[in-house]
Structure formats: C-alpha cells, structure tokens
Amino acid sequence: MNQDPSLVQPHDASPRFTRRMGLLFLLTGIFLSNFVARILLSPLLVLVEQDLHIGHTSAASLFLVISSGVCVGLLVSGYVASRTTHKQTVVLSATLLGVALFASSMSTSLGFMRLCLFLVGLPAGLYFPSGIAIITGHIRSADWGKALAVHELAPNLGFMAAPILVDVLSRLLSWRQILGSWGVFTLFVGFLFAAYGKGGTAPGTAPNYCVLHRITTNKRFWIVTAAFGLSVGGSLGVYALTPLYLVTEKGMELESANALVALSRVPGIFMALVAGWLVDFMGVKKSIPVFLLFTGASTIFVGKGGEGWISWAVFIQAVSSVCFFPAGFAALARIFSHGERSLAIAMSVPIAILVGAGAIPTLLGYLAERGFFSLGFTIIGVALIFAASCFMLLRDPLDDGS
Template sequence: MKMGLFTNASTMLMEKSCPIPEPFRAKAGTIFFLAGLFLINFMARFILAPLMPFMEQELHITHAQAGSLFLFMSLGFSAAQFGSGFLSSRLTHRKALILSAISVGVALIGVGFLRSLAAIFPALVLLGLAAGLHIPSALATMTAMVQRQDWGKAMGVHSSAPTLGLVIGPLLVAALVGVISWRTLLLCLGILSLLAGVAFLYFGKGGDFPGDAPKPSALKQIIRLPSFWLIISLFIMALGGSIGLFTVLPLYLITERGLDRTYANTVLGLAQISGFLSALAGGWFADRIGPKRALSILLVAGGASTIFLGVAGDSWLLLFLFLQPAVMGAFFPGGFSALSRIAPTHLRSVVASVAVPIAFVVGAGVFPALYGYLGQTHSFGLAYVLAGSLMLSGPLFAFALRFVEHDQEGC
C-alpha cells in the first residue's frame, strides 16, 4: 500500500488501536448517545427555520436575506467537515465529537446575544464550523465499532436525529415563543449543547482512534472515483429536498399559504414525525433491498411529493406536508451506507469529510438561498416544483454507483 494513503498524527493506519466490530445490539448505547449529540447539533442550526418569521420581523430582513443565513452557516459547516480529518488525526474522533458539542453551545449562545444581521452572519459561520466536526467522526466511530451487516441499523438510529430535530424544533417554537423570546430559546439550546459535550466527555465511549487527514494522494484517489461525484449528487438532491426545503417551509406556510404562525409551526412539527419514524425504518429498508434500489425509490417518491407540496390546493396541502418528510427521512441511512461502500476502509472518513460538505453547502446552503430568492421574486411553490423535478432524476445516479467489492469492517 502507498504510504500517502495512511496518515494520522504520528503513526500509520495499521498502528491504530482500532475497535473490534460487534453486533449493533452490543453497541446500541453508544450509537444512541451519538444520535443524541447529533440531535442537539442539528437543532442548534435549524431551530432558526421556525424562528425565521420572528427574526424577519425583529431584524427587518427579506426572504432572500433569511435564506442566505443558512448559506453562511453551511459554508462554515462544510469547511469544518472538509478539515475534520486534520483535526481528528491529531486528537481522536472522540475528542473531535466533544469539541464539536461544546463549541456549538458557545457559538449558539453568541448568536443569541447579537443584535444586527451583519454580526449574525459571521457568528453563523462559526456555528457551522463547530457543528461540522460531528458527522465525519461519528460516521467513522460507528462503522468501526459495528459489524458491516448492521451499518444500516446504526445509520438509521443516527440519521433519525435530524428528523427528530425537525419535529421538536417547530413544536418548541409554537409552545415557547410568546412565553420567552427567540433569543432566550437559542441561549437555552446552547447551554444544552455545552452540557451534552461534558456528558460525553465523562460517560461517552467509542472513537478512541485518530482519523485520516485528507492528504493530496488520498484526495486524488477519491476525486477520480465516478461514484464519489454520484453520491454527492444524490446527497445534494436529498438535502435540498429535505433540510433545504425545511429552512423556508415556515415562511411558505405563513406568508404564501396564509397559515397562522403558531398553527403553522405546530403542523410543521407534527408533520415531521413521519420523517423521524421513516428514518428509523430507512436503515432496515436499505439493508433489505440494497442501497441503490432504496435511494432510487425514495428520490422518485420524494421528488413527486415535493412537486405536489408546491402545487397542491389547501385541501391537499396537509397530506403532502406529512408525506414528503416521511419519504425523505428514509433516504439518509441508505445514503450514508452507500457512501461508506464507495471507497476502501482507510479512505472512509476522508470520503465523508469531503463528499458531505460539498453536498451540504449546495443542498442546505445554496438551495435555501435560491428558495428565498424565488419566494421573493416569484413563489416558494415554484421553487419546490423545480427541486422536485431534479430529484426525479435520482435513479440515474443511484444505479450508476459502484461499491468496493470486498468491503471491510473496522477503522
């Protein structure tokens, strides 16, 4: 093997103290702990979506400016994911996870105190930087400790965290805003992230091995893989049709469809329950029929439901509000399982630290900005129709994926 592909703080990959992969049941506690960290990590970023009507009113910003908030945050998030390999190779994945949780708390508390849009933009970049350290290290930790045949289950639990966050976030806003300010809500969530990081420091297990910094030799090998670009395209579609869509959905329901703020956030939170349940089932679905088929089916169904979400009349709107997240929530366990199979084991964390940030900055950053622009100049409904149409091409990308023939477990 080429030495350039094995890099960490001071030793080669073969000298890592890697865990012995075990069945999912034996590591379920750690997987759920990681999912809890991811839940808080996600909510810290996307609680802004249901808060956006209140922020628009207080800060006097337009739909386009509101959408751009998520673009700035995604830039920091993606930069951190790309550089996470450098950090985890010098610390360990465990320490990177702790640093992420604590830093997210500090950054979110800072956002809660800021009073101008000009100050909030760089603070959101810092929040994204802190949050972006989680996924590469969590993915490497889970695939190292869990047997390959159970990856779908582990990914299913971990990937259910964002969909659960999409449930809790709007419901929290509906219940608490009016009792406390949106700034106080951010401060409370920031404190929770700090406490979670400290709890993982004392009670969390797993990830006690360094990551691999993305050296040029490893990057050259990755970017030459057609499947690398295919999986990025699939994730862009899924993120743009789920998280990206969610960022402006409260504005769509309130300003374009005329729903009351409290009612809109309540319905939005309840609608995301279907996405949470389907995320848990998504890992089983991908293990059952294979990632390629699962991703194809889910993107076609998700694309169709996204289109109908943009054009449905009032009597059908509630149906598609519940159906669309159910379909898209099931995508990510199979998506991360597929991502883990397109390159050899020693490049797995490098692939995640490069592919996910590229997809995220487009799907959860550029897409919300475009949604906001189209919502201001035309309509949010048109934006959803265009996004759904793009997702219908998903099977062309999914079936072209090529997996490593002899996949390996461990780190």
C-alpha cells in the same frame, strides 16, 4: 467484484449494533443538539425577519451562511481528528457549538448575525466524519444500515423538536434567549459524551494527496455526493422555508405552521428506521433511486398542492425526505476503506450541505420574494426525479460483492 479486505475484516469481527445501543444513543444525542442548532432558525425565521427588518432573500441567505460554516468545519475535521481522536473531536464540536449559540443569541444586526451563524456552522461541521467513523468502526458492516438509521433519528427528531421548542418557548422567551437555551443543552450533551462515551480513541486520517486523489477520482464518490446534495435540499432545504411558505403563501398562522411542520416529522422518525432495514434488505444501489423518486414526487406535491391538500403534501414530503440518508452513508462506507471513510464523508457532506442546505433555501427565498415560491418546490422535485432516473441507469456497483 473482489472486495477490499480493509472494508470487511475489522468490522465483521465487531459486535452487532444492538450491543452498541448505548454508544449509538449518546452519538444520536450529540447529533440531535448539533442538528437542531443548525435548523432552529427555520421556525424562528418570521420573528427574525420582523426583528432585524429584513426580507425573504436576506433571511433565507442565513442558511447559506450556516452551511458555509458547516462546510469549512467538515473540510478541517480530518486535520483536527488526526491530531486528537474521534472522541475528542466530537466533544470539541459540542463545546464550541454551545459557545457559538450564545454569541448568536446576542445578535442585533444582520451582519453580526451572519458572523455568529457562520461560527455555529463551523463546529457543527467537525462532528459528522468522526461520529460516522466511531459508528462504522465499532459495529459490524452487516448492520451499518440499521445503525446509521438509528443515528439518523437525530435529524428527524430535530425536525420535529425545533418547531415545538419554538412554539412553547416563544411564549416566555425571545428568539435570542431560545438560541442561548439550546446552547446550554448542547454543552450538556457534550459533557455526557465526554464522561460516558466509549470508543473513538483512535485518531482520524489526515488528508494527504494520495488519499484525496483516490477519493476524487472515484466516479462513485461524485455520483453519491450529487444525490446527497439534492436529498439534503429535499429534506433540510425544503424544511427551512416551509414555515415561511405556509405563513406567506397559504395564509396560516405561525403557530399553526410550526405545529404542522413538527407533526409532519413524527412519521419520519419511524420511516428512517424502516429505510435503514430496507437498505440492508434491498441493497444500496436498488434503494437509492426508489427513495429519490419518492422524495421528488412528494416535493412537487408541496408546490402544486392547493390549500385543501397542503397539510397532506407537507406530511408525505416529510416522510419521504428522510429515507435517502442511511443508504447514502452506507454507500460511502462501502465504497471506501476504513482509513479513507471519514475523509470521504468530510469531502462529500460539505458539498451536499452547501448545495442542499445553502443554495437551495437561498433559491427558494429568491423565488419567494419574486412571487414564485411554489415554483421553487417544483424545481427541486423535478431535479430529484431526474437524479433517480440517472441512478436507475447506473452500472457502477455500490454494494459489497456487486
């Protein structure tokens, strides 16, 4: 298969990713503040339920509200980046997100909480296409897997940091004050990137019919997007409800549940880096079904594991669920040209988030309220294994030169 020169020429002349570590660490810090803002509700969910007097379904639906905001932010990110620059879009995202967190910290009713959390998701969604565009625009394509794996340290650190943060701060602060405190941190890292971040001075590509048509008629786009949706469900969707699952179904204390969830994410930090190297070594097409199969099997283990095995199940599932994302983003980067890449991500990620971080947690909450919490994890695991099987039968190329 002949490769589009626009996929290679700008990036093969770019430096190795080790020479861009400063830029990578700044963007990873921005992504960390962004990601924790979206998942901080998970370890707080038991407290929020008690304070707002709501059930599992209503509480879980808050993740759907956040995800809806993220989707809208992602969909308009191309317009914003095209009228500013990628760097300015990243800074704007962090600033608005900090303000939205302050608003959320003042919520006293379910309705106002939903409005504020939608506004948290909206600026959070602005970040991702511009962040990925800066990375792939300043690092050679041969190192994209490793560079994106470094960037993916953010959600893995966030998964670990959020329950620890809540466990420590909840002894001193209310859940509203914890949200406000994270808003301060988000504003701080946004300032750091504005002052010291390099690159991203070019504007993004505004959506137009021709570009949209090329993306939406590419079968590989929909295949990778479907895998993204299930993988987000296996990672963020499962994470969102795990503390509640451990407390209500397994009889754990909230502090113990949050501690277990936090510790289970420590190996994932290193596994994300290993996954990035595996993507560059094995190739995108071969690595994706392996990662999906591993995540699916371990998610079933969470639903089926007895009380004596539940800690192991949570650990294994947490490690496996982080592997897909460097491969998924590398796939999108290889499928589309540099000018189309940020828009392809802006279209793929909202669908994935709406399904994986919105619909799947809501489904888990619905099943939990009806006494079928464990069944929800099994359903997600089976869907991931089915997706892995489909990828194994896929004949379309996902790697350069395939």
